[in-house]
Amino acid sequence: MQTTSHNFKQNARDALTDVQLQKALSKMRPGFQQKRADAVAKLPEFEDLRDRGRDIKNHVLENLDFYLERFESNVIANGGQVHWCRNSEEARQTIMEICRSVDAKTVTKGKSMVAEEIGLNEYLEEHGVEPIETDLGEYIIQLRDEPPSHIIAPAIHVNKEQVVEAFRKKHTDLPPDRPLEEVGDITDEARTQLRPKFFAADVGITGANFLIAETGQTVIVTNEGNGDLTQTLGKAHVVVASLEKIVPTLEDASCILRLLARSATGQEFSVYTTFSSGPRRETDLDGPASFHVVLIDNGRSAMLGTEYQDMLRCIRCSACMNHCPVYAAVGGHAYGWVYPGPMGAVLTPSLIGIDEAGHLPNASTFCGRCEQVCPMRIPLPKMMRHYRAKEFTENKTTSQVRAGLGLWSYFAKRPWLYRQSTKLGAVLLHALGGKRGRIAKLPLASGWTSVRDMPAPEGRTFQQLYKMSGHGKKGDAR
Amino acid sequence: MSASENARPRVGLFVTCLVDLFRPSVGFATLSLLEKAGCEVVVPEAQTCCGQPTFNSGDFKDSRDIAANVIEAFEGFDYVVAPSGSCAGMIREHYPELFEDDPAMAMRAQHLAKRTYELTSFLVDIMGVESTGAAFDGTVTYHDSCSGLRELEIKTQPRKLLAAVDGTSIKEMPGAEICCGFGGTFCVKYPEISDKMVTQKAAEIVESGADYLLAGDLGCLLNMGGKLKRLGARTEIRHVAEVLAGMTDQPSIGEGER
Numbered sequence A: 001m002q003t004t005s006h007n008f009k010q011n012a013r014d015a016l017t018d019v020q021l022q023k024a025l026s027k028m029r030p031g032f033q034q035k036r037a038d039a040v041a042k043l044p045e046f047e048d049l050r051d052r053g054r055d056i057k058n059h060v061l062e063n064l065d066f067y068l069e070r071f072e073s074n075v076i077a078n079g080g081q082v083h084w085c086r087n088s089e090e091a092r093q094t095i096m097e098i099c100r101s102v103d104a105k106t107v108t109k110g111k112s113m114v115a116e117e118i119g120l121n122e123y124l125e126e127h128g129v130e131p132i133e134t135d136l137g138e139y140i141i142q143l144r145d146e147p148p149s150h151i152i153a154p155a156i157h158v159n160k161e162q163v164v165e166a167f168r169k170k171h172t173d174l175p176p177d178r179p180l181e182e183v184g185d186i187t188d189e190a191r192t193q194l195r196p197k198f199f200a201a202d203v204g205i206t207g208a209n210f211l212i213a214e215t216g217q218t219v220i221v222t223n224e225g226n227g228d229l230t231q232t233l234g235k236a237h238v239v240v241a242s243l244e245k246i247v248p249t250l251e252d253a254s255c256i257l258r259l260l261a262r263s264a265t266g267q268e269f270s271v272y273t274t275f276s277s278g279p280r281r282e283t284d285l286d287g288p289a290s291f292h293v294v295l296i297d298n299g300r301s302a303m304l305g306t307e308y309q310d311m312l313r314c315i316r317c318s319a320c321m322n323h324c325p326v327y328a329a330v331g332g333h334a335y336g337w338v339y340p341g342p343m344g345a346v347l348t349p350s351l352i353g354i355d356e357a358g359h360l361p362n363a364s365t366f367c368g369r370c371e372q373v374c375p376m377r378i379p380l381p382k383m384m385r386h387y388r389a390k391e392f393t394e395n396k397t398t399s400q401v402r403a404g405l406g407l408w409s410y411f412a413k414r415p416w417l418y419r420q421s422t423k424l425g426a427v428l429l430h431a432l433g434g435k436r437g438r439i440a441k442l443p444l445a446s447g448w449t450s451v452r453d454m455p456a457p458e459g460r461t462f463q464q465l466y467k468m469s470g471h472g473k474k475g476d477a478r
Numbered sequence B: 001m002s003a004s005e006n007a008r009p010r011v012g013l014f015v016t017c018l019v020d021l022f023r024p025s026v027g028f029a030t031l032s033l034l035e036k037a038g039c040e041v042v043v044p045e046a047q048t049c050c051g052q053p054t055f056n057s058g059d060f061k062d063s064r065d066i067a068a069n070v071i072e073a074f075e076g077f078d079y080v081v082a083p084s085g086s087c088a089g090m091i092r093e094h095y096p097e098l099f100e101d102d103p104a105m106a107m108r109a110q111h112l113a114k115r116t117y118e119l120t121s122f123l124v125d126i127m128g129v130e131s132t133g134a135a136f137d138g139t140v141t142y143h144d145s146c147s148g149l150r151e152l153e154i155k156t157q158p159r160k161l162l163a164a165v166d167g168t169s170i171k172e173m174p175g176a177e178i179c180c181g182f183g184g185t186f187c188v189k190y191p192e193i194s195d196k197m198v199t200q201k202a203a204e205i206v207e208s209g210a211d212y213l214l215a216g217d218l219g220c221l222l223n224m225g226g227k228l229k230r231l232g233a234r235t236e237i238r239h240v241a242e243v244l245a246g247m248t249d250q251p252s253i254g255e256g257e258r
Helices: A007-015 A019-025 A029-041 A046-062 A063-076 A088-101 A113-117 A120-127 A136-143 A158-172 A183-199 A227-232 A252-265 A309-313 A323-328 A339-352 A369-373 A380-393 A399-412 A415-436 A444-447 A462-468 B017-022 B025-038 B060-073 B085-098 B105-114 B119-126 B146-152 B154-163 B192-209 B218-230 B240-244
Strands: A082-083 A106-109 A132-133 A205-206 A211-212 A217-222 A236-242 A272-276 A290-295 B009-015 B038-042 B077-083 B117-119 B135-143 B167-170 B212-215 B235-241
Touching: A007 A019, A007 B192, A029 A252, A046 A063, A046 A236, A046 A252, A046 A309, A063 A082, A063 A290, A082 A088, A082 B154, A088 A113, A088 A120, A088 A205, A088 A290, A106 A120, A106 A183, A106 A227, A113 A236, A120 A132, A132 A136, A136 A158, A136 A183, A158 A183, A183 A227, A205 A227, A205 B135, A211 B060, A217 A227, A217 A252, A227 A236, A252 A323, A309 A339, A323 A339, A323 B192, A369 A380, A369 B154, A399 A415, A399 B060, A415 A462, A415 B017, A415 B085, A444 B240, A462 B017, A462 B025, B009 B025, B009 B105, B017 B025, B017 B218, B025 B038, B025 B119, B025 B240, B060 B085, B060 B105, B077 B085, B077 B119, B085 B105, B085 B117, B085 B146, B105 B117, B117 B119, B119 B146, B119 B154, B119 B240, B135 B154, B135 B240, B154 B240, B192 B218, B212 B218, B212 B240, B218 B235
Parallel strands: A082 A290, A106 A132, A106 A205, A205 A236, A236 A290, B009 B038, B009 B077, B077 B117, B135 B167, B135 B212, B212 B235
Antiparallel strands: A211 A217, A217 A272
């Protein structure tokens, strides 16, 4: 997928002036946030589950090789295959080969962020295979030819009118007089379009929320049931999953499932939770003839043992972005790649590099709400700060910021000099504030005064006044 | 150590760089509140800044130097108190982290971290203050600054003390826990995003109908105050310490001489 993360600032500006987008984003607070809060309030053991979830994933990450191999041997025992792929290119080729092996013309797809990450749809199209997204949100953005702007609500930036417009444009068999006013009409139309495609597809591709080592199963959660149709009806079922999706046991998956939907949508459980245990067996009534797990590294193993290892606990629930005030201001597309919001601000530079994605870990106020709601207790602000430190030590911080920081720390380390300069600063800024007590325009601080006034200082520093008041003579000067 | 074990605890006042430069009256209000609560208060002259601007910009080396200066200046007190959840959070949560690879300094950092408090939580949780005995006429809305709220769990303490102020009533705004868009250098690095956040915050402050906006962190107050004044809102802005200490003679934040 093409990235525009380096252009975050301009992307954000565009997003802030996009009236329709802003309207869509304003629904985050009463929507996702309230629903999660209600769901969490109803489960007294939620905080304990978070600890357990974190511990399970930490254990996996410390023993990843062991669990991955165990997973593979159980997939094979179930009659399936695991394909180990180091990067996007290997993963795309592997999937294409599977498609070729069944002479595939079309593939249906369940929702998968890692498929977005490896740019699967474009690749399949280039090689003559038509991918059809079957999650409604994904289907809409596929028609609109744009990337998802959210990891569980990919079309959150689109309004109903835009959906109707996309349907009318792309569904050429749709009679112009057929009403599409109600949401029900729209979902009916999507269902009408998708139903025959499920039956016609040669291959079904899904992601995975979990890979269970002890059973060799893969797990998806959906609310539409599209994943089940996708994976059951094709000749082959391909599961694309990144390697940190592994959990040791069914019990571990259950524990994290209890966290997942509550954190994501505020549901106790998703409508469908589907466990896939390999290809169709002799006694099965239906199912795919072959079962493939395409296991993708794509930069993740390089995160092990670094400051960013904790990020691999992420279960893609989206709670962090649902509660992020920056995401709420600019939406997901501004982040410029697959993963938006706080998790994207850590994962994106980890996967595509700090040169491309340097803005993302900087564009945070460190308000800490993401960490507060993260079911896996990922210290997102801390890792963003580490990326800022990486930029700083590699001399990639802008010269303006560097100069400002250098000046600040020069004075902050020299208390006497600091006191003299703040005395001067207080007088000058106070004078600039005049009788109004605030400064409307300050050339060296235009980032501040372009959007708000700067309240003026009172005129003298605390240290100065404290000394004058006679307080400071009791031997506390050092 | 509880207050009863030591009748007159010795407190080092960490003024914070913003209070020192912008609003010394908050420093004096803090001093007065601490003294009234029965503390002996000392203001080390060698203090400058807690190091948060450099720390959050990824300049860990300079942050360590600045932190070392703070650790040095504030050694030997029973407690260190700051009229800011953000600076207290920096010292409590992040100083030990900064010196992870330097055991000797890490020990000193932890020692300081353990006895450092934000003002309202110190008064309520440590000194057991129920009322500051102040009077202040007006309705106030309280913004929960992020670091204080999420790093130090400060939520009830300022409200408890405000409820005891004679003549003051609290009108909560809906998004009191949502970031105002200050974020230190964030607000100047990404002014448009910051503006979007603070504009929404300002609207909710005005909608609350309160006469005053209060908070425990001057950074957030300068941001929200600057926006409210730019928008021409009539809301007045003060640090919670001013109201709790009954020291409200100074013009409010962003206002000139009356």
